[in-house]
Amino acid sequence: MISNKKMQKFGMRSLVAAMIVGGVFSAPAWALDLSVYGVGHMSVDNIDTGAQTSTYIHSNSSRLGFRGDQDLSNGLTAFFQFESGVDLTGNGGDDGNGGLISQNQSGPMGGIFTEARDSYVGVKGDFGSVEMGRLPGLNQWVYDYNLFADQVGDLGNVWDVDGLPGRVNGAALYRTPDFNGFTLGLSYVPSQNTAFNNYTGGFTSDALSNIGNSYIAKADYVNGGLKLGGAYADFGGAGIAPDNVVGAITGSYDFGAFNVGGGWQQETGVSGGIPGISGDRNSYTLGAAAKAGSNGTVKIQYAGSGNVSGTSNTSGQQWAAGYDYAWDKNTILYVAYAQTNNGSATASFNAYGFGHGNYGVPTSGTGFTPLGGDTSVISVGFIYKFDANLLHKSLSTSNIHDD
Numbered sequence: 001m002i003s004n005k006k007m008q009k010f011g012m013r014s015l016v017a018a019m020i021v022g023g024v025f026s027a028p029a030w031a032l033d034l035s036v037y038g039v040g041h042m043s044v045d046n047i048d049t050g051a052q053t054s055t056y057i058h059s060n061s062s063r064l065g066f067r068g069d070q071d072l073s074n075g076l077t078a079f080f081q082f083e084s085g086v087d088l089t090g091n092g093g094d095d096g097n098g099g100l101i102s103q104n105q106s107g108p109m110g111g112i113f114t115e116a117r118d119s120y121v122g123v124k125g126d127f128g129s130v131e132m133g134r135l136p137g138l139n140q141w142v143y144d145y146n147l148f149a150d151q152v153g154d155l156g157n158v159w160d161v162d163g164l165p166g167r168v169n170g171a172a173l174y175r176t177p178d179f180n181g182f183t184l185g186l187s188y189v190p191s192q193n194t195a196f197n198n199y200t201g202g203f204t205s206d207a208l209s210n211i212g213n214s215y216i217a218k219a220d221y222v223n224g225g226l227k228l229g230g231a232y233a234d235f236g237g238a239g240i241a242p243d244n245v246v247g248a249i250t251g252s253y254d255f256g257a258f259n260v261g262g263g264w265q266q267e268t269g270v271s272g273g274i275p276g277i278s279g280d281r282n283s284y285t286l287g288a289a290a291k292a293g294s295n296g297t298v299k300i301q302y303a304g305s306g307n308v309s310g311t312s313n314t315s316g317q318q319w320a321a322g323y324d325y326a327w328d329k330n331t332i333l334y335v336a337y338a339q340t341n342n343g344s345a346t347a348s349f350n351a352y353g354f355g356h357g358n359y360g361v362p363t364s365g366t367g368f369t370p371l372g373g374d375t376s377v378i379s380v381g382f383i384y385k386f387d388a389n390l391l392h393k394s395l396s397t398s399n400i401h402d403d
Contacts, residue, residue: 031070031071031392032068032069032070032391032392033068033069033070033389033391033392034066034067034068034389034390034391034392035066035067035068035387035388035389035390036064036065036066036387036388036390037064037065037066037067037385037386037387037388038062038063038064038065038086038385038386039061039062039063039383039384039385040062040086040088040382040383040384040385041059041060041061041062041150041381041382041383041384042057042058042059042060042062042088042089042381042382043057043058043060043151043152043356043357043379043380043381043382044056044057044379044380044381045057045058045152045352045377045378045379046377046378046379047352047361047375047376047377048375048376048377049350049361049362049367049368049369049373049375050347050369050370050373050374050375051362051366051367051368051369051370051373052362052366052367054360054361056357056359056360056361057089058089058095058096058356058357058358058359059086059087059088059089059091059095059096059357060095060096060150060151060355060356060357060381061085061095061096061097061150061355061356061357062085062086062087062088062095062097063083063084063085063086063097063117064083064084064086064113065081065082065083065084065117065119066080066081066082066083067079067080067081067082067083068080068391072123074125075125075126076123076124076125077123077124077125078121078122078123079121079122079123079124079129079131080120080121080122081118081119081120082119083116083117083118083119084113084114084115084116084117084119085097085098085113085114085115085116085117086112086113086114087111087112087113087114087357088112089357089359090111090112091111091359092111092112092114093111093114093115093359094357094358094359094360095114095357095359096150096354096355096356096357096358097114097115097117098114098115098117098166098167116134117134117167118133118134118135118136118167119133119134120132120133120134120135120173121133122173126177127177128174128175128176128177129174129175130172130173130174130175131172131173131175132171132172132173133171134167134168134169134170134171135167135168135171135172135173135187136166136167136168137164137165137166137167137168137187137216137233137235138156138159138160138164138165138166138233138246139166139167140185140187140216140218140231141218141229141231141248141250141263141265142155142156142159142160142166143155144227144229144250144252144261144263145227145250145251145252145261145262145263145285145287146301147287147289147299147300147301147320147322148299148301148320148322148336148338149355150355150356151320151322151334151336151355151356151379151381152320152336152337152338152351152352152356152377152378152379153301153318153319153320153321153322153336153337153338153351154353154354154355154356155285155301155303155354156353156354156355157303157318157338157340157349157350157351157352157353157354158283158285158303158304158305158316158317158318158340158349159265159283159285159303159305160354161283161305161316161348161349162244162267162270162271162272162273162281164235164244164246164267165235166354168187168189168214168216169189170189170190170192171187171188171189172187172188172189173185173186173187173188174186181221181222181223182219182220182221183219183220184217184218184219184220185216185217185218185219185220186215186216186217187214187215187216187217187218188213188214188215189213189214189215189216189236190213191212191213191214191236212234212236212237212243213236214233214234214235214236215233215234216231216232216233216234217231217232217233218230218231219231225253225254225255225256225259226251226252226253227250227251227252227253227254227261228249228250228251229248229249229250229251229263230248230249230250231246231247231248231249231250232245232246232247232248233245233246233247234246237269242268242269242278243269244267244268244269244270245267245268245269246265246266246267246268247265247266248263248264248265248266249263249264250262250263251263257290257291258288258289258290258291259288259289259290260287260288261286261287261288262284262285262286262287263284263285264282264283264284265282265283265284266280266281266282266283267280267281267283268280270308271308272307272308272311272314272346272348273314273346273348274308274311274314274345277308277310277311278310279308279309279310279311280308280309281305281306281307281308281309282305282306283303283304283305283306284303284304284305285301285302285303285304286301286302287299287300287301287302288300288301292323295325295326295327296323296324296325296326297323297324297326298321298322298323299320299321299322299323299324300319300320300321300322301319301320302317302318302319302320303317303318304316304317304318305317305349307343311345312343312345313343313344313345313346313372314343314345314346314348315343315346316340316341316342316343316346316348316349317340317341317349318338318339318340318341318349318351319338319339320336320337320338320339320351321336321337321338322334322335322336322337323335323336330384330385330386331382331383331384331385332381332382332383333381333382333383334379334380334381334383335378335379335380335381336378336379336381337376337377337378337379338351338352338376338377338379339351339374339375339376339377340374340375340376341374342369342371342372342373342374342375343372344371344372345371345372346371346372347368347369347370347371347372347373349375350369350375351375351376351377352375352377352379356379
């Protein structure tokens, strides 16, 4: 026999449950998708800087992120991505994510989370999409055909030698809908009292100077195995430094068993590392990759960069060759070799800097690449990727709080 006390308790629980269910389903609800994803990329690198040879273990653009989208009314969808660089060595920087130890450490070195990567919120619909946050700069085209992305021999070692920003802060991007394979992205970066400094590389504060805004336009066309890209960017200069204006064209074709591709980039208003110089530089790349068995890929890529106009012997070039083995859809083992050659008036080109960790490698003084020196590296690496759906449910606005 059930007591009155138990009946009262059961009735109270039922009433509370009914109130909760009623509250949830009486409020507007939308579908929410939420995923967590990441990349763990480690390598053992034997690096010859042209002045010394050492072996290192590096974390290379490893990352952790969350992304999702939510259906809104009138055919609109809100979307977001929050992504951080992760240094799996625990050094806290110089891990290929753009963060330097000197920028990230105010005390003893160490840490796992480093530089913010692409992170944004936006809305999309039939009109295309609009997003705001930390968005790609040079990265919009340097990865169009980059067979060694985040490995030694990354194309960015050459195309970013003058310090073009891979990402830009406080940016807005509009992307058109797909028109039969054609899309166009337009990015705007207000000055906000910061600007790209072509003499030092990177963005700097200069509140007392006349600082311009930055603009990027990127067009893409995809038709079967054919991919074409075109980019134009104007990065506002700081103080008396000129704007850095960049144009680029990329293209590739995938034949199934193998692919070929290349590209060209021109910069204006760069110094080549020489103070007081403002000139132009042309860079280019050509590469190919072919399947080797059911799980392997062999690849080779060349990249070159000419002299900055008004200077001599500021050119450089890079060769890279490698083999990737796809253990499964998430796991890659690889071996890669890359070499760079510097003109006699520069030491700016190296084979291991962009997207790849370089913690511990000399950047000045004893052990640093001398003028006209060559660098080389052989690397054995392991990459693991994951992307897991955390949530797919109806979300009620009654359960969202601002605190």
